[in-house]
Amino acid sequence: MSNQLPVLNSCCTPISEAALGPEQAAEGAAVFKALSDPIRLRLMSIIASAGDEVCVCDITPHFEVSGPTISHHLKVLREAGLVDCERRGTWVYYWPLPERLTWLSTLLSVPAAV
Amino acid sequence: MSNQLPVLNSCCTPISEAALGPEQAAEGAAVFKALSDPIRLRLMSIIASAGDEVCVCDITPHFEVSGPTISHHLKVLREAGLVDCERRGTWVYYWPLPERLTWLSTLLSVPAAV
Numbered sequence: 001m002s003n004q005l006p007v008l009n010s011c012c013t014p015i016s017e018a019a020l021g022p023e024q025a026a027e028g029a030a031v032f033k034a035l036s037d038p039i040r041l042r043l044m045s046i047i048a049s050a051g052d053e054v055c056v057c058d059i060t061p062h063f064e065v066s067g068p069t070i071s072h073h074l075k076v077l078r079e080a081g082l083v084d085c086e087r088r089g090t091w092v093y094y095w096p097l098p099e100r101l102t103w104l105s106t107l108l109s110v111p112a113a114v
Numbered sequence: 115m116s117n118q119l120p121v122l123n124s125c126c127t128p129i130s131e132a133a134l135g136p137e138q139a140a141e142g143a144a145v146f147k148a149l150s151d152p153i154r155l156r157l158m159s160i161i162a163s164a165g166d167e168v169c170v171c172d173i174t175p176h177f178e179v180s181g182p183t184i185s186h187h188l189k190v191l192r193e194a195g196l197v198d199c200e201r202r203g204t205w206v207y208y209w210p211l212p213e214r215l216t217w218l219s220t221l222l223s224v225p226a227a228v
Contacts, residue, residue, distance in 0.1 A: 014162075015155075015158060015159035015162045015163060015215075016162045016163060016210070016212070016215065017163055018159070018163050019156065019159040019160045019163045020155060020156050020159040021156075022152065022156065025152040025153075025155045025156040025159070026152040028149075028152075028155050029149065029150050029151055029152040029154070029155045030150075032146045032147075032149040032150040032155065033146075033147075033150035035142075035143065035146040035150075036143050036144075036146040036147035036149075036150040037143055038136065038139040038140040038142075038143040039139070040143070041129075041134060041139045041142050041143045041146065042133065042134050042135075042136065042139040044129060045129035045132070045133045045134040045139070046133045048128075048129045048130045048224075049129060049130060049131055049132050049133045096130070098130070098224040101129075101130065101222045101223070101224045102222075102223070102224050104222045105219045105220075105222040105223040105224065106219075107219075108215045108216075108218045108219040108222070109215070109216070109219040110162075110212040110215045110216050110219065
């Protein structure tokens with residue numbers, strides 16, 4: 001997907017261990033921005049917890065906003081490298097990209113004994 | 115700090131295990147919004163990695179923006195429950211609140227074997 005952010009190189013150094021440079025911070029902030037909207041964070045959680053790919057037709061009933069609004073938010077998640085999708089016939093199917101979630105989780109992790 | 119977001123209750127269920135409800139998603143998105151700005155994410159990483167409290171006088175030289183701009187961004191991080199601070203004399207000192215970082219890290223964690 002050419003619009004997606006690249007996989008980040010600095011994947012394994014938590015911010016509790018080293019400060020980010022300006023470029024790394026810009027990349028990370030862009031991904032957090034994708035999760036900074038309540039609808040998008042819920043969408044991400046629905047797709048991440050499904051255990052399989054999810055048809056957009058099964059996602060929209062969870063929300064009181066229009067289908068095009070949902071599609072817009074899903075596009076933002078996809079461009080942030082958090083999900084990917086494939087169209088099959090009428091519907092589009094989404095699945096999570098766990099590498100990106102793991103990257104974010106590691107970035108924010110704190111040693112257990114602080 | 116009365117302006118801070120409350121400590122979130124649903125601290126230990128990753129989105130890879132269960133979908134968020136609307137209220138949880140709104141709370142989580144508000145914290146991600148605080149990290150969605152490159153300057154704020156860098157500020158957070160400087161404070162989190164310092165290993166001790168950090169004087170704002172040691173933070174501002176890292177940035178090419180004005181002191182008031184840095185202060186505004188630090189206030190956003192504080193209101194999101196990510197850092198806390200104390201004024202002593204001329205300067206304000208900041209330290210990270212690891213509980214909030216751990217909450218976010220857990221929220222985004224993915225089982226190792228997917």
